[in-house]
Amino acid sequence: MAVTEIEAVRLSPHVGAELRGVDLTRPLDAATAEALNALWLEHLVLVFRGQSLAQEDLLRATGIFGTLAPLARPKDEYPKGYAKLLPNIMLISNIREDGVPIGALPDGEMMFHHDMLHAEVPHKGTLLYAVEVPSRGGNTLFANGYAAYDTLPADIREPLEGRIARHHYHYGSTLKGDGRGTKASAASRHPVFRTHDETGRKAVYVNRLMTEEVEGMERAESDRLLAALYDHAEKPEFVYEHVWRVGDLLLWDNRCSMHARTDFPGGERRLMWRTTLEGEARPR
Numbered sequence: 001m002a003v004t005e006i007e008a009v010r011l012s013p014h015v016g017a018e019l020r021g022v023d024l025t026r027p028l029d030a031a032t033a034e035a036l037n038a039l040w041l042e043h044l045v046l047v048f049r050g051q052s053l054a055q056e057d058l059l060r061a062t063g064i065f066g067t068l069a070p071l072a073r074p075k076d077e078y079p080k081g082y083a084k085l086l087p088n089i090m091l092i093s094n095i096r097e098d099g100v101p102i103g104a105l106p107d108g109e110m111m112f113h114h115d116m117l118h119a120e121v122p123h124k125g126t127l128l129y130a131v132e133v134p135s136r137g138g139n140t141l142f143a144n145g146y147a148a149y150d151t152l153p154a155d156i157r158e159p160l161e162g163r164i165a166r167h168h169y170h171y172g173s174t175l176k177g178d179g180r181g182t183k184a185s186a187a188s189r190h191p192v193f194r195t196h197d198e199t200g201r202k203a204v205y206v207n208r209l210m211t212e213e214v215e216g217m218e219r220a221e222s223d224r225l226l227a228a229l230y231d232h233a234e235k236p237e238f239v240y241e242h243v244w245r246v247g248d249l250l251l252w253d254n255r256c257s258m259h260a261r262t263d264f265p266g267g268e269r270r271l272m273w274r275t276t277l278e279g280e281a282r283p284r
């Protein structure tokens with residue numbers, strides 16, 4: 001396809017664009033890849049509808065936007081029915097075999113978060129491809145962190161400017177074990193407002209799910225400011241809510257946006273393939 005055949009349709013005032021005229025089952029030329037990267041920086045979230053991707057296609061599409069991040073998974077340990085799951089593709093699913101979820105993050109609602117914020121160098125982006133979706137719910141909400149920063153009232157922004165926040169995340173491996181998963185945790189420190197490596201713009205870089213506290217501040221003051229910041233950053237005006245269809249591929253920028261998941265019926269199947277892009281620099 002030629003660059004000129006790609007149409008970008010804005011999905012909300014601040015975040016998200018659906019790209020039409022892109023077939024990700026075929027390799028893209030350098031000019032098209034460059035155009036897609038520019039659109040990604042502009043819109044933060046890209047939506048490609050109606051893709052019929054093989055796992056190889058997802059890995060190739062991931063490579064358009066950066067370096068595929070390795071996924072820690074014991075060798076030869078695949079969920080039932082996924083003996084051919086390619087390395088570095090993660091299953092996000094509530095489907096259970098013998099009572100054990102075959103994928104990660106199986107059930108229900110998730111609060112707003114930045115993927116891998118608990119890492120020293122968080123992943124720069126995430127790709128998620130819908131294989132099976134429930135009849136309702138399981139939507140993903142994306143919030144533009146630049147717009148939140150740009151409109152933040154001074155009484156919240158000024159005391160947080162230049163500060164570092166600490167983040168914590170407890171997670172469980174659902175690929176083996178008893179279904180409750182093996183608990184693990186990780187922690188990190190990053191700026192409250194991150195300057196994007198490529199655009200140079202500042203964005204809110206804390207979230208309700210993972211951020212513990214702002215350093216060098218009374219805990220009560222930190223809690224008060226963070227709560228006010230979350231309330232502002234999660235306002236519907238900064239958010240695009242994606243209703244998934246089978247064949248949707250989404251890509252989001254973890255450096256300047258956060259996302260959340262709505263609840264969905266536990267008795268219905270939801271299966272997504274996920275890949276992530278390596279972070280290129282420590283957040284500053």
Ligand SMILES: [Fe+2]
Binds near residue numbers: 114259
């Ligand atoms: Fe996430």
